[in-house]
Amino acid sequence: MNFYRDKLETYGLEVLIPKKQETRDYIQRTLKEELGIGFINPETKINYISIIKELVDSGAECIILGCTEIPMLINQDDFDIPMFDTTKIHSQAIVDYIVS
Secondary structure (H helix, E strand, O other), X not given: OOHHHHHHHHOOOOOXXXXXXXXXXXXXXXXXXXXXXXXXXXXXXXXXXXXXXXXXXOOOOOEEEOOXXXXXXXXXXXXXXXXXXXXXXXXXXXXXXXXX
16 A cells, blocks of 8 residues: 555655566465464464565665554564664554543
């Protein structure tokens, strides 16, 4: 989906996504068939780490975990670059709004 990319690009940020359609299809499949049903596959984590490393090798300076299920598999402890967990960011914004 383009909504994150389009918004980030309006701020002058370059957004990288996996280049191969095969890789994007793999991510979608694992989100639906594994993570979406709560199944955590260690092999999938290894593959996601590899995909993220490819993005870093292509110039990514941070990673947006832009799907609610991805932080079940990947987190900041897995990488030295910043990871943005959108589920956590949205949840914190809701809490801040409610208590303000």
